[in-house]
Amino acid sequence: MGADLSARYSIAAVMVITVSALGVLTLGLGRWLGPRSWPAAENSPSEYGGRTGNKPWVQFRLRYAVVALLFIVFDMEMVYMFPWAVVFKRVGGIALLDMFVFIAILTAAILFAWKEGTIDWED
Numbered sequence: 001m002g003a004d005l006s007a008r009y010s011i012a013a014v015m016v017i018t019v020s021a022l023g024v025l026t027l028g029l030g031r032w033l034g035p036r037s038w039p040a041a042e043n044s045p046s047e048y049g050g051r052t053g054n055k056p057w058v059q060f061r062l063r064y065a066v067v068a069l070l071f072i073v074f075d076m077e078m079v080y081m082f083p084w085a086v087v088f089k090r091v092g093g094i095a096l097l098d099m100f101v102f103i104a105i106l107t108a109a110i111l112f113a114w115k116e117g118t119i120d121w122e123d
Contacts, residue, residue: 066118070109077106 080102088095113119 066113066116070113070118073106073109077102 081099084095084099110119
């Protein structure tokens with residue numbers, strides 16, 4: 001058992017060392033082969049990080065973020081439901097009760113989002 005465990009850790013250690021060496025090699029090659037200095041015009045912030053003519057603090061709606069969170073919630077629902085379906089017969093009634101509670105919480109989340117107007121796209 002001890003030899004098997006040390007063999008597993010040695011494989012993991014070799015992998016960590018290899019990945020670290022490749023990362024250092026990539027950074028070193030980029031530094032060595034990359035340009036030494038940038039022209040002033042190319043040294044300005046990029047398109048997304050550039051200076052704007054507007055004030056920096058602009059109020060915007062978080063509708064897309066809430067929709068993204070709802071997507072994650074229902075994605076996690078599927079991650080929970082597939083294993084539940086596999087063990088449902090073996091576990092029995094308590095699994096059915098667990099799923100009803102889980103679906104009730106998700107239904108409450110959807111009703112709340114609907115009441116808040118997150119799902120309505122008309123402005």
